[in-house]
Amino acid sequence: MEKGKIKELLRILEENSRLEPQVLSEMLDLPLDEVKFTVEKLEQSGIILKYSSIINWDKVEENDHITAMIDVKVTPKREVGFDDIARRIYRFPEVKSVYLMSGAYDLSVVIEGVTMKEVAQFVSEKLSTLDSVISTTTHFILKKYKHDGVIFDDREDDKRMVVTP
Amino acid sequence: MNKIDTFILNPRLSKTIQSIPPSGIRRFFDLASSMAGVISLGVGEPDFVTPWKMREASISALERGYTTYTANSGLPELKKEISKYLQREFRLDYNPEKEIVVTVGASEAIDIALRAILDPGDEVIVVEPSYVSYAPVVSLAGGIPVTVATDKTSSFKLTPEAFEEKISRRTKAVIFCYPNNPTGAIMTGKELERVAEIVVKHDLLVISDEIYAELTYDRKHDSFAAIKGMFDRTILISGFSKAFAMTGWRIGFAAGPPDVIQAMIKIHQYTILCAPIMGQMAAIEALKNGMREKDEMVNSYRQRRNYMVKALREIGLSTHEPEGAFYMFPSIESTGLTSEEFAEGLIMKEKVAVVPGNVFGQGGEGHIRCSYATSMEQLQEAVKRIKRYLDSL
Ligand SMILES: Cc1ncc(COP(=O)(O)O)c(C=O)c1O
Numbered sequence: 236m237e238k239g240k241i242k243e244l245l246r247i248l249e250e251n252s253r254l255e256p257q258v259l260s261e262m263l264d265l266p267l268d269e270v271k272f273t274v275e276k277l278e279q280s281g282i283i284l285k286y287s288s289i290i291n292w293d294k295v296e297e298n299d300h301i302t303a304m305i306d307v308k309v310t311p312k313r314e315v316g317f318d319d320i321a322r323r324i325y326r327f328p329e330v331k332s333v334y335l336m337s338g339a340y341d342l343s344v345v346i347e348g349v350t351m352k353e354v355a356q357f358v359s360e361k362l363s364t365l366d367s368v369i370s371t372t373t374h375f376i377l378k379k380y381k382h383d384g385v386i387f388d389d390r391e392d393d394k395r396m397v398v399t400p
Numbered sequence: 401m402n403k404i405d406t407f408i409l410n411p412r413l414s415k416t417i418q419s420i421p422p423s424g425i426r427r428f429f430d431l432a433s434s435m436a437g438v439i440s441l442g443v444g445e446p447d448f449v450t451p452w453k454m455r456e457a458s459i460s461a462l463e464r465g466y467t468t469y470t471a472n473s474g475l476p477e478l479k480k481e482i483s484k485y486l487q488r489e490f491r492l493d494y495n496p497e498k499e500i501v502v503t504v505g506a507s508e509a510i511d512i513a514l515r516a517i518l519d520p521g522d523e524v525i526v527v528e529p530s531y532v533s534y535a536p537v538v539s540l541a542g543g544i545p546v547t548v549a550t551d552k553t554s555s556f557k558l559t560p561e562a563f564e565e566k567i568s569r570r571t572k573a574v575i576f577c578y579p580n581n582p583t584g585a586i587m588t589g590k591e592l593e594r595v596a597e598i599v600v601k602h603d604l605l606v607i608s609d610e611i612y613a614e615l616t617y618d619r620k621h622d623s624f625a626a627i628k629g630m631f632d633r634t635i636l637i638s639g640f641s642k643a644f645a646m647t648g649w650r651i652g653f654a655a656g657p658p659d660v661i662q663a664m665i666k667i668h669q670y671t672i673l674c675a676p677i678m679g680q681m682a683a684i685e686a687l688k689n690g691m692r693e694k695d696e697m698v699n700s701y702r703q704r705r706n707y708m709v710k711a712l713r714e715i716g717l718s719t720h721e722p723e724g725a726f727y728m729f730p731s732i733e734s735t736g737l738t739s740e741e742f743a744e745g746l747i748m749k750e751k752v753a754v755v756p757g758n759v760f761g762q763g764g765e766g767h768i769r770c771s772y773a774t775s776m777e778q779l780q781e782a783v784k785r786i787k788r789y790l791d792s793l
Contacts, residue, residue: 247703251776258780261710262703393774397432397753398442400532400581 236273240265244273245282252286289385293378302331302347302376303354305362306340308369317341320367329357340372351375420536423759431744432753439782441770442753444581446645446726450682451693454644457685458678466677472669474502474653475680481687482653489613490623492631498658501665502675502683506611506639506652507533508668510575513607513635513654514541516663517573524607525566527558527576528761529583529729531609534575535761546571549763552720552731556585556763560594567602574599577609578624579616582760582769583729584705584722589622596627605660606634611652612725614643614694617702621724625655632657635664640679642725643694644686649679701726704772704779711779712770715787726773729757733766735793743768749792750785 236244240263247254247262254262260270277283292300309320317335324344325333331345344362348354354373363371379387409418432438449455473479479496486492494500503509510533514524520542526534528547535545548566550556558576579586587595599606608624625634639652652675654664668674686694705722712719712730719730732742739756746752746768757767772779 243699243703254776258707258776261707262776264706393440393447395440395443395445395447396429397438397440398429398755400444 289383291387304374305344306372307342307344308340309367420539432747438751438753439778440753442755443771445647447773448645448697450646453689454682454685458682461681470674470677472674473665478680478684481684485687490626492625494655499661500655501661503652504675505650506637509637509652509654511537512664512667515667518543522572523570525574529764531577531581547762551763556583557587560598564598573605575607579612579724581725582727584725584727586724592624592627596630608634609637611639611642616724618723640683644690651675651679651683708772711783726771728770729767731767739765739768746789750789752782752785
């Protein structure tokens with residue numbers, strides 16, 4: 236499949252990963268087999284990493300899901316720099332994402348726990364005890380307004396009249 | 401005055417207004433909007449909210465106190481941007497001071513164009529199926545609409561033969577719209593040239609409604625004014641509603657020869673004064689910085705069009721491929737129903753709103769208009785329901 240079409244396919248899937256290959260092939264005006272093959276290729280090559288949903292946990296009853304963003308300062312190691320410590324951190328299952336940052340601290344670690352206690356335990360027992368970690372600053376997310384391009388607090392419904400010119 | 405018994409007229413109201421039938425869309429709108437859970441393929445407007453850039457430009461203008469009238473013909477900066485845009489996209493050179501007027505939607509531009517050129521009894525050829533307003537607005541301007549039908553045999557394009565047949569000594573102008581509402585048809589430069597020959601031969605003016613010019617999927621739009629010999633005969637109508645998802649802002653424009661535009665400005669000045677300033681500020685932003693957002697929306701319409709054409713054909717509705725706008729016009733003749741019966745049954749049984757083709761005039765019967773300016777989820781569900789409806793017939 237040509238590059239432009241691949242990008243278009245990825246954009247469609249990023250927006251809505253539930254569309255079936257048949258529908259994708261119609262939207263893109265390409266043969267079904269080509270679409271299936273390309274999607275498989277994209278999965279295998281790690282371009283499509285995962286199909287996930289964006290959940291607004293605040294709307295789920297009895298939800299006590301919390302997200303924390305932790306600024307981590309570390310001493311980089313000879314040869315491996317920050318990669319080594321980043322790897323150590325991202326393997327913990329409670330860690331959602333890890334970014335190397337420029338500026339006041341080195342790594343930004345996002346973790347999700349079911350309870351505040353779990354997050355606290357993770358930071359105090361697992362993260363800060365790592366050898367190269369110099370300091371951590373934990374911020375809790377109080378409310379999500381927008382996440383991954385999706386606006387959480389005002390899902391706009393269709394305000395159009397049912398029939399118009 | 402046609403086909404109306406003066407005996408039953410209400411003496412308080414003008415004969416003209418009483419001779420105009422109520423909009424065919426109206427009835428369906430009332431029916432559909434009284435039901436819950438309707439999937440609507442009946443909407444003639446983008447499902448996108450105006451991109452934030454334009455909203456922000458307008459909010460910022462309000463904060464800075466831009467709350468006044470503007471020059472009658474529009475903000476000079478907006479007219480300059482429109483002129484640059486027409487030059488860039490269609491190689492048309494309009495002088496922003498004398499040859500462009502900013503209006504309250506393309507709707508007002510159509511109205512004042514007709515009023516500027518018509519004397520009572522002048523005929524205007526209306527190419528149908530067409531946008532529902534043309535014929536009534538011709539009547540309101542004192543003219544007589546003469547319709548010429550297009551159909552699927554010519555892919556809903558205007559053929560010179562059919563066109564010329566309708567021309568009489570009283571014909572003053574022709575009005576058409578490509579890319580077309582409701583059929584999605586477009587006409588190529590070559591095809592427009594053949595129409596242009598007839599226009600010259602009979603010394604006509606052309607009102608070319610190009611509000612869907614940006615929404616083409618397979619090739620770039622050819623503007624009628626750019627056809628040889630047509631620049632001085634064409635009143636180009638366009639606006640921001642469709643391409644930039646700005647229906648609520650009510651900003652449109654007309655570009656054309658200075659005598660006609662100046663006459664239009666005279667009417668505009670005495671009736672409307674000027675288009676709203678907040679909308680004009682947003683329109684400037686749209687032309688300056690909104691093209692990428694527009695392209696993204698067009699791309700999304702293209703994907704949905706591709707899906708819908710195949711899906712409708714698969715369930716047995718023969719559909720001419722729409723090349724522009726966001727409508728398709730499948731034939732429902734195989735069901736043996738009239739377009740009204742079909743649309744009414746579909747909404748009652750399956751809660752899918754479409755517009756019966758007959759409301760768009762001659763050539764529209766036997767078809768329904770489906771707009772694909774709605775989400776893929778809704779389109780997929782609509783196709784499922786239409787299939788169920790077809791199977792039940
Ligand atoms: C062909 C055509 N012209 C003009 C208009 C009206 O546009 P505006 O919102 O700019 O008045 C429409 C709206 O549906 C249309 O389909």
